[in-house]
Amino acid sequence: MRFVVTTSYKPTKEVVSSARGLAEELGVKYVSRSRLKEFESEHSLDFYYVFDKNGQLTIRNRETVFFFHPGMSKVRFKNMRIQDSDYLIKSMDLSGSETVLDTTFGLGNEALLIAHYLPEGKVIGLEASEHIYRIVSHGLRNYPYADEWLIEASKRIELHNRDLRDFVKGCEDNAYDIVYCDPMFDSPQMRSHSINPLRPFAMYERINRSDVDEMIRISSKRFIIKSRTRDSLFEELNLEFDRLWGSKKSGVLYGVIDKE
């Protein structure tokens, strides 16, 4: 994909310097915002990274803006508070000191929720897409969170730009208390506006049974995998779940394999 790094209009020196630094790291050109239109008309760009004055990082093109936001974690946090209900949190059955490996981090909305319930633990996240990793790792650290619980939860998350399929092979047996996997669905849930801008950058390659066997091997308490009711993933993997959590209404299922 062809892309460059720029800033918002009238950037400070610090913002220009951060944008130049990112361009260098990514091995692409830094283009000043005042020259961007001209540059775009000469080189057909797929998108550009924008560092803005408030320290936020986004990816933009004519159609879309992709940025980090904790949206769904806030909704689910509220549901937990009011109704004590969230299928993922319930299926994890956390004591609060676990280390959870979230192998498909995405926007990290579920990771933030999980991290809230780990006052003595942490979440290690893996994200294979370099662009999602860049936006989300920057966002996790720099987002202007209005809620104290999100500030604290974000500090308990460590994110790596790794493909889970390679990563798990290098891990020892029982290395993480809980391993969680939420791959992209076959049939996208277009209603999920929070995930839509992430789609063009996401990794869609299917995980297979041997990837899952590795994830089970490196979890000491449990392995959890998410799928939609109408996806064929669970059939393909042919796993024997100890529990299946979810609702017909949401069409989302969490398959749980207990190791203890």
Ligand SMILES: C[S@@+](CC[C@H](N)C(=O)[O-])C[C@H]1O[C@@H](n2cnc3c(N)ncnc32)[C@H](O)[C@@H]1O
């Ligand atoms: C459905 S999203 C995860 C959403 C996430 N649970 C959240 O709450 O925001 C799936 C993410 O996993 C990433 N992914 C897919 N396959 C992967 C792999 N093999 N290794 C690491 N990340 C992967 C995709 O790029 C995408 O960002």
